[in-house]
Amino acid sequence: MTETVRTPPYPTESAPDGKNRHRIGREFGTLPGGHPPYPTVLKPYGQSLVELAKQREEIVCFTGDLTRQCEIDLFQDAFPERFIHAGMAEANMMGMAASLARDGFIPFVHTFGVFATRRPLDQIINAIAFPNLKVRILGFMPGVSSPGGPSHQAIDDVALMRAIPNLTVLDVADAVEVRQVAAAIVDVDGPVYVRLKRGEIPVIFGDDHVLRLDRANVLTPEGGDVALFASGMMLASALAATRALEDAGVSVSLVNVPVIKPLDTATVLEVAAQAKALVTAENHVITGGLGSAVAEAVAEAGLGRPLRRVGLRDTFAEGSRTGPYLFTKYGLSTQSVIDAAWNALGRGGKPPTAASAQADDGEYAPV
Amino acid sequence: MPVDEAASAARPPPTRLAADGQQPRRDAIDCLQPLTRQNPGRENGGMSVTTHVSDPGTHFKVEDPARFATLIRLRAVRMVAPLGFGYLGQALSSAEQVAALFATLTPGEDRLVCSPGHYVIGFFAAAAELGLLAEEDIKTYGQDGSPIEAIGTERSPVLDYVCGSLGQGLSAAVGFALSDRMKGKTRRTFALISDGELEEGQVWEAAMFAGHHRLNRLTVLLDANNSQVDGPVDEITTLEPIKGKWEAFGWAAHEVDGHDVAAIAEVLERTANAEQPHVLINRTSTVHGLRCLPADADGHFIKLPPALAAAAEAELTAELERLA
Numbered sequence: 001m002t003e004t005v006r007t008p009p010y011p012t013e014s015a016p017d018g019k020n021r022h023r024i025g026r027e028f029g030t031l032p033g034g035h036p037p038y039p040t041v042l043k044p045y046g047q048s049l050v051e052l053a054k055q056r057e058e059i060v061c062f063t064g065d066l067t068r069q070c071e072i073d074l075f076q077d078a079f080p081e082r083f084i085h086a087g088m089a090e091a092n093m094m095g096m097a098a099s100l101a102r103d104g105f106i107p108f109v110h111t112f113g114v115f116a117t118r119r120p121l122d123q124i125i126n127a128i129a130f131p132n133l134k135v136r137i138l139g140f141m142p143g144v145s146s147p148g149g150p151s152h153q154a155i156d157d158v159a160l161m162r163a164i165p166n167l168t169v170l171d172v173a174d175a176v177e178v179r180q181v182a183a184a185i186v187d188v189d190g191p192v193y194v195r196l197k198r199g200e201i202p203v204i205f206g207d208d209h210v211l212r213l214d215r216a217n218v219l220t221p222e223g224g225d226v227a228l229f230a231s232g233m234m235l236a237s238a239l240a241a242t243r244a245l246e247d248a249g250v251s252v253s254l255v256n257v258p259v260i261k262p263l264d265t266a267t268v269l270e271v272a273a274q275a276k277a278l279v280t281a282e283n284h285v286i287t288g289g290l291g292s293a294v295a296e297a298v299a300e301a302g303l304g305r306p307l308r309r310v311g312l313r314d315t316f317a318e319g320s321r322t323g324p325y326l327f328t329k330y331g332l333s334t335q336s337v338i339d340a341a342w343n344a345l346g347r348g349g350k351p352p353t354a355a356s357a358q359a360d361d362g363e364y365a366p367v
Numbered sequence: 368m369p370v371d372e373a374a375s376a377a378r379p380p381p382t383r384l385a386a387d388g389q390q391p392r393r394d395a396i397d398c399l400q401p402l403t404r405q406n407p408g409r410e411n412g413g414m415s416v417t418t419h420v421s422d423p424g425t426h427f428k429v430e431d432p433a434r435f436a437t438l439i440r441l442r443a444v445r446m447v448a449p450l451g452f453g454y455l456g457q458a459l460s461s462a463e464q465v466a467a468l469f470a471t472l473t474p475g476e477d478r479l480v481c482s483p484g485h486y487v488i489g490f491f492a493a494a495a496e497l498g499l500l501a502e503e504d505i506k507t508y509g510q511d512g513s514p515i516e517a518i519g520t521e522r523s524p525v526l527d528y529v530c531g532s533l534g535q536g537l538s539a540a541v542g543f544a545l546s547d548r549m550k551g552k553t554r555r556t557f558a559l560i561s562d563g564e565l566e567e568g569q570v571w572e573a574a575m576f577a578g579h580h581r582l583n584r585l586t587v588l589l590d591a592n593n594s595q596v597d598g599p600v601d602e603i604t605t606l607e608p609i610k611g612k613w614e615a616f617g618w619a620a621h622e623v624d625g626h627d628v629a630a631i632a633e634v635l636e637r638t639a640n641a642e643q644p645h646v647l648i649n650r651t652s653t654v655h656g657l658r659c660l661p662a663d664a665d666g667h668f669i670k671l672p673p674a675l676a677a678a679a680e681a682e683l684t685a686e687l688e689r690l691a
Contacts, residue, residue, distance in 0.1 A: 065563070065597045085597065087566040087604040088533060114532065147509075149516040151484060151531025318514070318522065321450070325511035 036240060037363035040200035044175045045138070045182065046071025049108060050078045052182045059186070060100055062086050064093055064111035069198060070140050072110050094120040097135045098127035106134050106186060112146075113139025113154025113195050117161060124191070125164055132166045132190045136182075142171065142195040142232060143283030143312075144326035150316040154195065159288025161193040162261045169261040170194045171232035171282070171290070172211065174204035177258055180211040188213070197233055202364035204236060216257045216264040218271060220246075223253030226341045227275035227305075229268065231257045231290045234281035234310070234332065236366035240354060241281075241337035248352040250341065260290055265297045272298050277344035278307045281337050286311035308340035327367040334366055418499040420469075421478045421527055421554075427497040429470040432628045434690045435496065436466040440656050441683040442492035446508045447669070448676035453509060453517055456653030456666035458489040460592040460625075461559065464649055465489040467631035468557055468588065469497070478527040478543050480558040482536020484519035485667075486590070487529055491515060494525040534567025536560055537587065541577045544585040544644075555639070559588045563595035566604050571616065577644045578617020586638055587618075587646040590625065594653045594666040613646045625649030626656070658682060 053059045053075065061075045065088045076083045086093035090111060097107035109116070116139035117124070128135045139157055146152045161169045168188055172181050178201055185192045209217075216229075220242055230238035235256055242252045253271045257264070272278055278298065280291035291309030298305060312330050320326050327333055334354035342351035357365035418425055429435050443458035468479065481487055488508070495505040500515075504524075507513035514522050519529030528539040540558035547554060564570055577585055591609065593600045600606060613620040619641065621634050631649060638645040653666025659678040660669065671679070 063597065065566075065595050065603065067597050069596070085603050088563055088595065089566045089568065089604075091568060119532070147517070149484070149518045149520045149531050151518060151520065318520065319512045319516065321509055321511045321513075321517075329512075 035243075036236060036357035036365040037359035038174075038202035038204055038236065038365070040202050040362055040364050041175045042200060043071040043074060044178045044201050045196055046074040048179045049182045050074050052186060053079055053082065056106065056186060058104060058106045060084060060105045060107050062093055062097055062107055062109040064088060064090050064109075064115060066111050066140070069112070070110035070138065090115050090119040091123045094123040094135070094137075095127050098123075098131070098133050101128070101133035101135050102131070106136065108136045108138060108182070110138045110140070112141045112152060112198075113157040114141075114152055115139075117154065117157040117193070121160060124161075124167075128191045129164045129166045134188070135191045136185055137161075137191065137193045139193065139195045140198045142197060144317045144320070144330060144332065145197060145233060145283065145323045147320045147322060149320065150318060153317055155285050155312050155317065156288065157193070157195055158260055158282070158284050158290070159292070162288060162293070166190045167261065168192045168213070168259065170213075170259050171284075172196065172258045173230075173232055173235035173256055175201040176203060176205040176207065176209045177211045184211050184213055195232060200362065200364060202236060204239070211258060213259050214264060216255050216259070216267045218253060218255050218267065220252055220254045223251040224274060224276070225251045225345060226277050226279055227253045227255065227271045228279045228281065228337070228341065229255045229257050229271075229290060229294050230281040230337075231260060231283075233283045233366075234337075236364070237327075237332070237334040237337055238281050240334040240357070240366055241341065244334070244338050244352045244354055245341055250345065250347075252341070257290055257294075260293055263293045263297060265301075268294055268297050269301050269303065272303055272305060275305065277341065277346075278305045279310065279337065279340045279344055280307070281310040281332075281340075283332060284311050286313060306344045306346070308344040310336050310340050324367045332367070418494070418524065419527060420472065420474060420494075420499070420525060421476060423475050425475040425499070427469070427474050427499065429466065429497070431690070432463075432466045432470040432632055434687065435469065435493070436462040436628050437656070437683060437686050437690060438496045439465055439489055439492045441680065441687065442495055442505075443488050444657075444671070444676060444679045444683060446488060446492060446505065447671050448673070448680075450509050450517075451672060452668060452670045454485040454488050454667075455669040455671060456592075456594065456664070457483070457486045458492060459655050459657055460594070460651045460653045460666070461486055461489045461590050462656060463626050463628040464559060464588045464590060464631055464647075464651075465493050467628050467635055468559075469493050470628075471632055471635040472555065472557060476554045478540075478554065478556045479525070480528045480536050480540040480543065480556065481519060481526050482530055482539075482558060482560040482564060483533055484523075484529050484531035485517075486559060486561070487519035487523055487526065488517070490525050500524060533561075534564045534569050536564075537570050537573040537577075540585060540587070541573045541582060544577070544582040545580070547584060548580075548582065553584065555584050555586060557586050557588065557635075559590060562589060562591040562593065562600050562606060562609070565589075565606050565609070565612075566595075566600075574613065574616040574618065581617070581643045583641045583643055585644040586635065586641075587644070588631070589646055589648050590651055591648050592625075592651040592653050592666065596667050609648050613648075617643060619643055619645045621645065621647050623647045623649045625651035656683075656686075
C-alpha cells in the first residue's frame with residue numbers, strides 16, 4: 001500500500017507484526033441479538049454527557065438554539081455554569097469554542113448536523129482543525145431522517161468534515177454506541193465530528209458491545225460472497241438485508257463502521273479481500289462519505305471488486321413529512337441494500353424481498 | 368478641525384452604485400434574462416398552478432386587510448390540523464404583516480422574500496385565499512411527496528426566495544434590490560425576517576451593504592415576536608436596542624404594533640418613495656388572535672390535536688362573522 005496514513009490521534013492496539021489488524025470474528029463474531037422492530041431509548045447521549053461531565057470538569061457544553069433537540073437540556077440542568085447559549089450564531093459558536101479549547105476546556109458543541117457543518121465550515125477549518133483543537137462537534141438529525149426539507153437534512157456532513165485535515169468523523173449506529181461516544185471521543189487529540197440520530201434511538205447491539213475508534217466491527221464473519229459495510233442509521237437496514245441475503249443463499253460479511261475517518265483500513269481490506277463483491281450503505285450522499293472511503297481504500301490496495309454504494313445519488317431529498325418516505329424514495333431502504341448486493345454479484349433473477357417489520361410507538365424498524 | 372474629520376474630508380467619497388434615476392448601462396444588461404421558474408406540472412410532482420406574486424400578469428386585490436389576517440389564521444389552522452402540529456405560531460405572529468404586504472405590494476411586479484422558511488405557512492395561506500394556490504395543492508402542505516414543504520425550499524411557490532436555513536434571506540432581498548437598481552427598475556422588494564435571525568452575523572453583513580448603497584426600494588418587515596426554539600429571544604441574546612442597531616447601519620427604522628394591520632400598511636405606503644432602506648420592527652406574539660391555545664403553547668412548534676383544531680376553527684369562523 002502506498003497510501004500515507006495519519007497516525008490515529010488515540011491509542012491503538014498493534015499486532016506483534018506491527019500492523020494494526022485483528023482476526024475477523026474473534027471479538028465481534030456474533031450478530032447482534034434480536035430482529036426489528038428494535039426497542040428504543042430516549043436521550044442516551046444527553047445522559048452520557050452528564051455522566052462524563054461529572055468526572056471531567058473541563059467539559060463545557062455549547063448549544064446553538066437547539067437545546068432540547070440535542071438532548072443537552074440534561075446538561076443545562078446539571079451544570080448550568082458550564083452551559084453556554086450561543087444562540088443561532090454557528091460561526092461565532094465555533095470560534096468561541098476554539099478559544100476555550102486553547103485554554104484547556106473541552107467544548108462539546110451541539111446543533112443540527114446541517115448547521116454544525118455547512119454554516120461554520122470556514123471557522124471549523126481555520127479556528128479548530130488547523131490548530132488541531134479538542135473541540136467536539138455533535139451534529140443531530142443525520143441524512144434524510146428529518147422532515148425539515150433540504151435545508152435541515154445533513155446529507156453531506158460526513159463528506160465536508162472528512163475532507164478537513166485533523167478531523168475524526170463518526171457516524172454511530174445505535175443507543176449502545178451512542179451511550180459510549182462522548183467518553184470515547186473526549187480525549188481524542190484533535191477535533192471530532194459525530195453525527196447522531198435525534199429522538200428515539202434503537203437498541204441494536206448487546207450491552208457487551210464496545211465502541212472503539214480504531215476498529216470497524218465485523219458482525220457476520222463467514223461471508224464469502226458479499227462484504228457489506230454500513231454506518232449509522234443504515235446498520236439496521238444492513239442487518240435486515242444480511243438476513244434476507246443469507247436466506248437466499250448469499251453469504252455476507254457485515255461490517256459496522258462507526259468511524260469514517262480515520263477508516264479502519266486494515267479491517268476493510270481484510271474483509272473485502274475475502275468477498276466477491278462489496279456494498280456500502282450510508283444515510284448520506286454516496287460522494288465523500290463511507291462509500292468513498294471504502295472505495296479509496298480498496299482501490300489503493302489494488303483489490304479489484306465490484307462495488308455498489310447505497311445512499312443519496314447526487315440529489316437533494318424533497319417532499320418530506322416522514323423519514324421512512326424519504327428512505328424509500330431515495331433508495332436507502334433494506335430492499336435497496338439487497339438489490340445492490342444482488343446486482344454487484346451479477347446474480348440473475350429476482351433478488352430476495354426484504355421482510356417488512358412494523359414498529360409500534362417506542363420501537364424502531366428500518367425501512 | 369478634529370483629526371478624524373480632517374482625515375474623512377481628505378478621503379474620496381464612498382463608492383456607491385448609481386442611485387435610482389441615474390442611468391445604468393442598459394445596453395450591457397438588457398440581455399440578461401431572469402431565471403425561468405419551471406413548474407413540472409402536477410403529474411410530475413409539481414403543482415397544478417405555480418404563481419409567484421411577482422410573476423408578470425399576476426392580479427389580486429385585498430379589500431379588507433384586517434379580515435384578511437383572520438382568513439390567513441383560519442387557513443393556517445386548516446393547513447396544520449391534518450399534521451397535528453406545525454408552524455402555526457409563525458402564521459399567528461405574522462398574519463397582519465402578510466396581510467398588509469399583500470394589500471400594499473404591486474402584484475406582478477414587486478418581489479417578496481421570506482427569510483425564515485418556517486414562515487411560508489402564512490404566505491401560502493394568503494395565496495390560497497387569493498386563489499394563487501390551488502386548493503388541491505394547498506391540501507398537500509407538509510405531506511410526503513408534496514412540493515409545498517412545511518419549511519420553505521427553493522421550490523416553494525408564491526415567494527421569490529425562501530431560506531430554510533435561517534439568516535440568509537436579507538442577503539437575497541438585498542441582491543434583488545441591487546439587481547433592480549442595476550437594471551434601472553423601480554419596483555420594490557419586501558423581505559420578512561425574524562428577530563431570532565438577528566443572532567446570525569450574515570443579517571448584519573446584508574444590512575451594512577444595503578445601508579451603504581442606500582437601497583431605497585428595499586423594505587424589511589422584522590417579526591419581533593421574542594420567540595426562538597430555546598425560549599424567549601431576550602433570554603438567549605440581548606437584541607435591544609433593535610431600532611438603534613438598524614439606524615446605525617444606515618436604515619430608517621420604525622417601531623410598529625405588529626398586530627395592527629392598518630399601522631403596518633400605513634408605514635409600507637409611506638416608505639414607498641424612500642431615500643434609504645426601511646425596516647419595520649413589528650412587535651408581535653406567536654399566540655396572537657387564537658384565544659383557545661393553551662397558555663404554555665410552544666410558539667415555534669404548536670401542537671394542534673383534533674379537539675383544539677376544532678376549537679380554533681370555531682373561534683376564527685366566529686371572528687370572521689364578527690368582522691363581516
